[in-house]
Amino acid sequence: MKSRIGKTALSRGEEYITCEEVITHLLDYLSRELAPVEEREFERHLEICPSCVGYLKSYLQTVRLGRIAMQNELQGPPPELAPELVHAILSSR
């Protein structure tokens, strides 16, 4: 697997990948597509960065909200097809 994460910065004398790297590669991280070493670097960053943790959580909430809000329209009985539409469909056989 090719390395995706490059940019690092020093924080309290230690080297960490940057917020930009974390947010850019969030989808790769969540889909478990990072190499193990990259995943570890990703998690090291999250341990010291509440802002990125906040971003990650709200990103996941966004995905869930999008799904629920759109699929909501499907909850309850599905809409009925108008009789004319059913007729048109059946006569197109």
Place this chain on the structure above:
Amino acid sequence: MRIEEAEFDEQELLAKLRAGDDRAYERLVAEHGGRMLAVARRMLRNEEEARDAVQEAFLLAFRGLARFEGQSRLGTWLHRIVVNAALMKMRHRRSRPEESIEPLLPTFHADGHSTIEFGQWQELPDERLLRGELAELVRSSIDRLPESHRTVLLLRDVEELDTAEAAELLGVSANAVKIRLHRARQALRTMLDPALKRGRA
């Protein structure tokens, strides 16, 4: 759903459809049509186009019955067909120049630090509350996404297609789907942030 409907065997329905049984065709439309209309509506946001997409989807399905191999459920197969019919309608719309999604994406300083501090969001309300104001905000925000990004978000996060399926239907690479999905989610997150961040007055 009545018991006899629940017990109706899909293989039996399929055999009757292939034999040209009128009642079987009526049953297929009655059982799946409503759900297909809901999918077409949420993708197209236009009642007339949604109805046309459902009609076209059934036409394609009727023609394709002989090739349906029964490896997926009929409902799953019909879902893919109506998604594709809706996508074709979207392609034929007069295309407006797309607004850039960039202003809705996070920005960074030269050292890689985010230009703003991301806070926590409020705990999500009970799913029932989503029928109200917040659900409408989410839907209208999704509508505001540039079309190429909105489409990917709908296919992946709402219709729950995988990356490869979405890429195939859209005729783009898997990587393009991933990039657009990530940007679409980020942009939607930015739009929802003012309403959901903690400590909001």
